[in-house]
Amino acid sequence: MSFKISVIVPTYNEEKNVWMLAQCLEDILSPINCFYEIIFVDDGSQDNTLTELEKLRQHNNSIHYISFSRNFGHQYALKAGLDMATGDCVISMDADLQHPPALLIPMIDKWQEGYDVVYTQRLEDAKLPFFKRVTSRAFYKLMNWLSDIEIEEGTADFRLMDKVVVNVFKQLPERDLFIRGLVKWMGFKQYCMPYEPNQRYSGTSKYSFKKMLLFALNGITSFSVKPLRLAMIIGFTLSLVSFSYAVFAFLSYLFTNWNTSGWTSVIMGVLFIGGLQLIMLGIIGEYIGKLFMQAKQRPSYIVKKNTLDESPTILTKK
Ligand code: UDP
Numbered sequence: 353m354s355f356k357i358s359v360i361v362p363t364y365n366e367e368k369n370v371w372m373l374a375q376c377l378e379d380i381l382s383p384i385n386c387f388y389e390i391i392f393v394d395d396g397s398q399d400n401t402l403t404e405l406e407k408l409r410q411h412n413n414s415i416h417y418i419s420f421s422r423n424f425g426h427q428y429a430l431k432a433g434l435d436m437a438t439g440d441c442v443i444s445m446d447a448d449l450q451h452p453p454a455l456l457i458p459m460i461d462k463w464q465e466g467y468d469v470v471y472t473q474r475l476e477d478a479k480l481p482f483f484k485r486v487t488s489r490a491f492y493k494l495m496n497w498l499s500d501i502e503i504e505e506g507t508a509d510f511r512l513m514d515k516v517v518v519n520v521f522k523q524l525p526e527r528d529l530f531i532r533g534l535v536k537w538m539g540f541k542q543y544c545m546p547y548e549p550n551q552r553y554s555g556t557s558k559y560s561f562k563k564m565l566l567f568a569l570n571g572i573t574s575f576s577v578k579p580l581r582l583a584m585i586i587g588f589t590l591s592l593v594s595f596s597y598a599v600f601a602f603l604s605y606l607f608t609n610w611n612t613s614g615w616t617s618v619i620m621g622v623l624f625i626g627g628l629q630l631i632m633l634g635i636i637g638e639y640i641g642k643l644f645m646q647a648k649q650r651p652s653y654i655v656k657k658n659t660l661d662e663s664p665t666i667l668t669k670k
Pocket residue numbers: 361362363364365366395423424425426429445446447448450556557558559
C-alpha cells in the first residue's frame with residue numbers, strides 16, 4: 353500500500369537554506385515507495401526566501417509553499433502547515449538543517465510500526481551555543497515544575513504525526529499555541545526518538561531572546577494555573593508573617609519597654625509588598641490577556657499565497 357508523506361517547514365529569512373534542505377529531502381524521500389509533498393511556510397520573510405521557494409516549486413511540483421502576510425511566528429507557521437497538509441502522516445522540521453533529514457527514514461518506520469506520534473529528543477550537544485543550552489534547560493525545568501504536563505528536555509517541533517492526530521489538532525480552538533505541549537496533551541501512542549542535532553547550515557537563529565521568552569511564558573501559562581496558585585500561597589504566607597509581627601509588636605509594646613522603630617524597615621516592607629502585588633497583578637493580567645486574545649477570535653495567521661490552493665497537488669510517485 354502506498355502512502356503520502358507531508359513535510360512542513362516553517363521558514364523565516366532562510367534564503368540560503370531552502371535549496372539545500374529541499375535537495376536533502378528529495379534524496380531521502382525519492383527512494384521510498386510513497387507520494388510526498390514538501391510544504392514550506394514562509395513566515396513573512398524579508399529576504400529572498402519567497403523568490404527561492406517559487407524557483408523550487410518550478411523545479412519540483414511536489415514542493416509547495418504558503419506565504420504569510422507578515423511574520424506571525426514559528427508556531428503559527430507550523431499550524432498553517434498542519435492545517436493544509438494532505439499526507440497520511442505529517443513531519444514538521446526546521447529549515448536550517450539542524451534537524452537531520454536522514455532521521456525521517458527511522459521516523460517513518462516507527463509510524464508504520466503503529467505509532468501515532470514520533471517525536472524527537474535532541475541529545476545534549478556541545479555544538480549548541482552555551483546560552484541556548486542553559487536557557488533551554490532552565491525552561492524545561494521551570495515548565496515541568498509549573499505546568500501539569502511533562503515535557504522531556506530537548507524535544508522541539510521536529511516530529512511525525514499521523515493524519516488522525518493532525519485532524520484532532522486542527523479542531524483545537526486554542527489561539528496561543530505551544531504545539532509541543534498540545535501534542536503531549538493529546539495523547540495517542542507516542543515514540544521518542546533521540547538524535548544528534550547538526551549545526552545551522554546558514555544564517556543565524558531566528559528565535560531572538562524576546563521571542564524565546566514570550567514562547568516560554570506562553571508555554572507555562574497555556575498549560576497551568578499554578579502561577580496563580582503560587583501567587584495566592586505567597587499572599588497568604590506574607591499575610592501570616594505580617595500578622596504575627598503585628599501581634600509581636602503589640603505585645604512588646606504592652607509588656608516591655610522595647611519600642612519598634614525605624615523608617616528603613618517600614619519603607620522596605622512597603623516597597624517589598626508593593627512590588628510583590630504588582631507581580632501578582634501581572635500574573636493575573638497575563639491570564640486575562642490570554643482570555644481577551646482568545647475572545648477576539650482573530651485568525652491565527654493570514655495567508656497571502658498558497659500553492660496548494662492553486663492547482664490540485666500533482667503527485668509524483670517515485
Ligand atoms: N521561524 C519562523 N518564524 C519565526 C522564527 C523562526 O518560521 O518567527 C523558523 C525558522 O526559519 C526555522 C525554525 O522556525 O526554520 C526554527 O528557528 P531557528 O532555527 O532560528 O531556532 P533555533 O534552532 O535557534 O531555536
